[in-house]
Amino acid sequence: MGVRRNQRLLKKADKDRFIAAVLEMKAKPAAAYNYNKYVTWHQDAFSGGTTDSNPAHNGPAFFPWHREFILRFEKDLVAADLALGKDGAITLPYWDWTRDNDPSDTTKPAGRLFHDDFLGPKGNPVATGHFRAGSWVIVPAGDLVRAYGDSAIDANTVATLAGRPEVKVGLEMHGFDSFPWDETPDAGTPFSSPHPPKITTSAGGAIAPGQYFVVLTYRNSTHPGNTTTGESLPSVSRRVCLGGGCTPPNAHNQLVIASPGPRTGATHYNVYVTAAGGAAGTETYQTGPIALGTDTTLTTIVAGRKRPTVNTSGSARNVIEGWATTRGEPEIHNRTHVWIGGTMSGSDSPNDPLFFLHHCNIDRLWALWQFRHPGQQYPEVVPNVVPPGNRPHGLNDAMPPWTTKPLDVLNHVALGYSYDTDPIGVAVNVSP
Numbered sequence: 097m098g099v100r101r102n103q104r105l106l107k108k109a110d111k112d113r114f115i116a117a118v119l120e121m122k123a124k125p126a127a128a129y130n131y132n133k134y135v136t137w138h139q140d141a142f143s144g145g146t147t148d149s150n151p152a153h154n155g156p157a158f159f160p161w162h163r164e165f166i167l168r169f170e171k172d173l174v175a176a177d178l179a180l181g182k183d184g185a186i187t188l189p190y191w192d193w194t195r196d197n198d199p200s201d202t203t204k205p206a207g208r209l210f211h212d213d214f215l216g217p218k219g220n221p222v223a224t225g226h227f228r229a230g231s232w233v234i235v236p237a238g239d240l241v242r243a244y245g246d247s248a249i250d251a252n253t254v255a256t257l258a259g260r261p262e263v264k265v266g267l268e269m270h271g272f273d274s275f276p277w278d279e280t281p282d283a284g285t286p287f288s289s290p291h292p293p294k295i296t297t298s299a300g301g302a303i304a305p306g307q308y309f310v311v312l313t314y315r316n317s318t319h320p321g322n323t324t325t326g327e328s329l330p331s332v333s334r335r336v337c338l339g340g341g342c343t344p345p346n347a348h349n350q351l352v353i354a355s356p357g358p359r360t361g362a363t364h365y366n367v368y369v370t371a372a373g374g375a376a377g378t379e380t381y382q383t384g385p386i387a388l389g390t391d392t393t394l395t396t397i398v399a400g401r402k403r404p405t406v407n408t409s410g411s412a413r414n415v416i417e418g419w420a421t422t423r424g425e426p427e428i429h430n431r432t433h434v435w436i437g438g439t440m441s442g443s444d445s446p447n448d449p450l451f452f453l454h455h456c457n458i459d460r461l462w463a464l465w466q467f468r469h470p471g472q473q474y475p476e477v478v479p480n481v482v483p484p485g486n487r488p489h490g491l492n493d494a495m496p497p498w499t500t501k502p503l504d505v506l507n508h509v510a511l512g513y514s515y516d517t518d519p520i521g522v523a524v525n526v527s528p
């Protein structure tokens with residue numbers, strides 16, 4: 097494994113090698129690296145097991161399930177490459193459909209992906225290229241169909257792919273996911289910040305003398321599983337002096353924080369306390385959340401998070417998966433499936449090799465989102481909101497058909513690959 101690159105940047109030899117590995121996976125149904133199991137896995141996930149109607153879609157595990165899925169595919173590409181006598185130095189390329197979106201001219205950069213020598217054209221069935229009818233046989237049976245926005249081929253297609261403005265909305269969303277953890281969370285309306293905290297001091301505590309900054313945030317914790325999302329931006333910070341010898345003089349060593357006032361959608365608040373002038377890494381955090389309307393007295397300060405997670409009520413997952421829509425059409429991820437249409441719009445969509453370049457791009461967007469929003473915001477518990485029971489989408493839930501948990505795949509770099517768009521010198525920060 098290594099760096100996953102934009103397919104636009106691949107040389108002819110790279111493209112040929114990728115296609116050769118895919119065709120090898122398809123040609124050897126008995127090999128461990130066989131292609132068709134990906135179709136079966138995806139269909140099984142769609143139709144569901146005993147615990148959920150769909151562990152791979154419509155919930156937080158959308159990103160980690162597909163990360164695991166395409167990572168397995170990439171490892172099989174390597175195995176197939178080795179079987180063909182090469183050195184296995186092959187990675188899955190991604191398709192940035194905000195740019196490469198014009199199959200009408202395959203001699204131009206925006207159309208090269210759709211050339212016969214690479215992923216090929218539309219058609220019912222696709223009639224030329226490596227994935228043409230009679231050559232590329234899909235499972236359980238049939239030929240590949242693609243519309244590429246042509247409603248004469250697929251009446252349900254959309255005319256265009258998502259653009260950069262739509263993707264930007266998803267990347268800028270603060271919350272990873274939110275209640276009710278399905279296809280309904282919208283772009284999210286962040287709570288506005290509380291007013292600066294009202295603070296008094298009193299005797300009897302054990303907080304070390306010195307200067308502290310205090311900020312508050314609103315939380316929405318109305319649902320048992322909703323303790324890691326729904327946090328407002330922090331209030332303006334307020335400085336307070338504690339203990340002997342500080343300025344202005346103050347002999348007390350515990351803090352009394354008045355509850356911020358009521359706010360629609362907010363049920364709790366968090367208190368963050370930071371030692372003023374402390375060395376990096378000495379910042380502190382007071383446990384929460386605290387029910388709104390209840391003042392809190394801090395007698396000690398707990399070392400913990402460095403700053404509020406700035407996690408609002410939005411769902412980047414739902415926006416990028418593409419259920420959140422303002423124009424009544426599928427967006428971003430879903431939109432690409434529907435634009436390709438035909439085979440790519442059904443549960444057997446991995447029958448089309450474009451699936452893997454598309455989902456590689458979706459995985460890249462998740463990584464970009466993680467870089468922009470440091471701190472692990474993946475929900476630990478995704479409650480019983482969809483019959484018949486728990487959705488296998490929580491941080492420590494196995495993602496069928498594998499035993500892999502979301503926790504295992506939060507950091508793509510730790511899995512052995514990176515993207516050519518990863519920021520240089522910045523670590524993925526997925527720890528609380």
Ligand SMILES: [Cu+2]
Nearest residue numbers: 429433445455
């Ligand atoms: Cu998909």
